[in-house]
Structure formats: C-alpha cells, structure tokens
Amino acid sequence: MGMQRQENILVTGGAGFIGTHTVVQLLNEGFKVTIIDNFHNSVEEAVDRVRELVGPQLSQNLEFHLGDIRNKDDLDKLFSKRKFAAVVHFAGLKAVGESVDHPFLYFDNNLIGSITLYSIMAKYNCKKLVFSSSATVYGQPEKIPCVEDFELKAMNPYGRTKLFLEEIARDIQKADTEWNIILLRYFNPVGAHESGKLGEDPRGIPNNLMPYIQQVAVGRLPELNVYGTDYPTPDGTAIRDYIHVMDLADGHVVALQRLLKQNDLGCVAYNLGTGKGKSVLEMVAAFERASGKKIPLKMCPRRPGDATAVYASTEKAEKELGWKAKYGIDEMCRDQWKWASQNPWGYQSKP
Numbered sequence: 001m002g003m004q005r006q007e008n009i010l011v012t013g014g015a016g017f018i019g020t021h022t023v024v025q026l027l028n029e030g031f032k033v034t035i036i037d038n039f040h041n042s043v044e045e046a047v048d049r050v051r052e053l054v055g056p057q058l059s060q061n062l063e064f065h066l067g068d069i070r071n072k073d074d075l076d077k078l079f080s081k082r083k084f085a086a087v088v089h090f091a092g093l094k095a096v097g098e099s100v101d102h103p104f105l106y107f108d109n110n111l112i113g114s115i116t117l118y119s120i121m122a123k124y125n126c127k128k129l130v131f132s133s134s135a136t137v138y139g140q141p142e143k144i145p146c147v148e149d150f151e152l153k154a155m156n157p158y159g160r161t162k163l164f165l166e167e168i169a170r171d172i173q174k175a176d177t178e179w180n181i182i183l184l185r186y187f188n189p190v191g192a193h194e195s196g197k198l199g200e201d202p203r204g205i206p207n208n209l210m211p212y213i214q215q216v217a218v219g220r221l222p223e224l225n226v227y228g229t230d231y232p233t234p235d236g237t238a239i240r241d242y243i244h245v246m247d248l249a250d251g252h253v254v255a256l257q258r259l260l261k262q263n264d265l266g267c268v269a270y271n272l273g274t275g276k277g278k279s280v281l282e283m284v285a286a287f288e289r290a291s292g293k294k295i296p297l298k299m300c301p302r303r304p305g306d307a308t309a310v311y312a313s314t315e316k317a318e319k320e321l322g323w324k325a326k327y328g329i330d331e332m333c334r335d336q337w338k339w340a341s342q343n344p345w346g347y348q349s350k351p
Helices: 017-028 044-059 072-081 096-101 103-123 157-175 209-217 245-261 280-291 315-321 329-342
Strands: 008-012 032-037 062-066 086-089 128-134 180-186 188-190 224-227 242-244 267-272 297-300
Touching: 008 017, 017 032, 017 044, 017 245, 032 072, 044 062, 062 072, 072 103, 086 103, 086 245, 096 103, 096 157, 103 157, 128 157, 128 245, 157 180, 157 267, 180 245, 188 209, 188 245, 209 224, 209 280, 209 329, 224 280, 242 245, 242 329, 245 267, 245 315, 267 315, 280 329
Parallel strands: 008 032, 008 086, 032 062, 086 128, 128 180, 180 267, 188 242, 224 297
Antiparallel strands: none
C-alpha cells in the first residue's frame, strides 16, 4: 500500500482497457483519481469493477465524469472544480484499419480532442502530462529493436495522429518550459488483471491478435485469421513485442511519480515493451497452453501497412524510470484466458 497522497490526477479515457488497469494501480498507490470518458469504446461497468477491485476505502478516491475531451465545457467544469497535479491522457481512437477508412474521425478525436485538452490544461496551469503514444510512430523501422531516438515515420492515419501529438507536445514544451511531458510508446498490450475482473472488451470484430484469439477460444468467432505467413521470420508470421497490461499500468505510475518529483524533465519519450519479439504463431501456441483450447487458424494474405517485425529497446525506461516488464507470454495468456473464461462477452452478459 502506498502512503496517503493528496495529488489529484485526471485520467482521460480511464474507462478503457489500459485506462482501467492504470487507474487501479494509481488508486493502490494512494493517488486521487478523476476519470473523464465518453464511453465511445468502453462501458460504465468497467469503472464499477475498478471500484470493486480496490475496495470501499480506496474507491472513495475515485471520481467519474461522463464527458468528451473535444468539449471545452466538459473540461472547464472539471478543472474549475479541482486542482489537478497532472493528467494521464489515454482518450483516443486506436484501430489502424478504421483510421485508414475514416481518417476524419481520427483527426477529430485524437488531434482536436488532445489540443482542446492541452489548451485547458494551460489555462488552469496544469502542466504535467503523461501521454499515451504508440510504437506505430516508428512505422516499419529500418532496424530493430526500436530505440527512442529513431527517425519517426508512421504508416497510417492512426499512427500519424500519435506522431503529430508527440510533435505538438514537443512544441508546447519548447514554448513554455514549465511543461513536463512524458510520452509513453506502447508496444502490444495484452493480458488482463489477474483477478479476471478487468480486461479488453473491444466493440465489434477485434483489430488486435489477442482479443481475436480470445473470442475464438470462447466460441464467439469460428477461427483466427492469420494475416501473412510468408514474412522473413522463423515461422513466416509477423513478430511483435507483446506486453502485459499490468506492466504497462505500472509504467504509467512510475512515469507519473517521476513527473511529480522533477520539474525540469522537458518532453521525453520512453518505450514500454518487453524488448522481446514473439510471432503470431508463438502467441497462439501460448494461448492454447493456457486455455487448453485448440484455436482453428485460417491463413490469409498480409495486410497492407503491416510491418514484419517490431520490438522495443527498453534500456532507456529501465535506466531512467527504473521500470522493466515483469511478465512473460505465459502469464499474459493465463490472465487473458481467466478474463475471457469469466467474461466471454466482455463486460456484458450475452447480448
């Protein structure tokens, strides 16, 4: 248990997959947390379960507001009532394919929403920010592992919104050095809270590998489409750096603690990954071991814009934040299966 802290932290998109897991860890560390979320890709039940997990005492330190970061009035209401020590900014859309089909949706939510948030933060003199960025800012890297000072070149509208928002953060900090900003570039978040009460619950057909495997395992989908079996990798399938969502949540807590301690950080980027790449078929095998289920596969051609292999260099986060991923793919799959088997239809009972 952390000591009782007085800092109020605003978490945008705190009802989402990574948001809920991070809020649990912040509350456990003794922070006071205010969530703003518009439930575009999340549900109220997830916030209720956060309260249930941390218990009655700590859940008194959690406030929820239904609102949209694109709406200045929603933000004004929050900031005028409460002094926030920092903002952890998750709110945004995150599906690569959808962003290719509907770029304006992504510009509106991710860019305009964030710019609105930053302008309100400046107005109320709240200048500490942890920003949810993404490994997609590296595009198809020329070499791996990805190091933070690589040239950035996103390959799709979603990735570009993350890249533009990083650039905007750098510009804001350059113009006003009172800002301290940490950009966290996530690799591939998977797994779930060990209790099985919180997990990823995407709407519609999942865009990411693990929720897709999970829905096949519980019988919601007939088979897993494997996109690309002719990559120059040991088993022909693409390689990614999968990271347990609880490791990711802890990464946010240490980033925040760093921001609150140090006033001359500037604007710094850190990779959050394991530093190890795993192929699609390795993840399938690990999930089969954890669940005891056979996952039927359908081999499909590559998807446009998918990179062959992407994984993180994690040295900078280890050295400067003292953070390192603790969990391997077996724990990721074990916890994901626990969530899936207890909640086959996500946060709702069967539709």
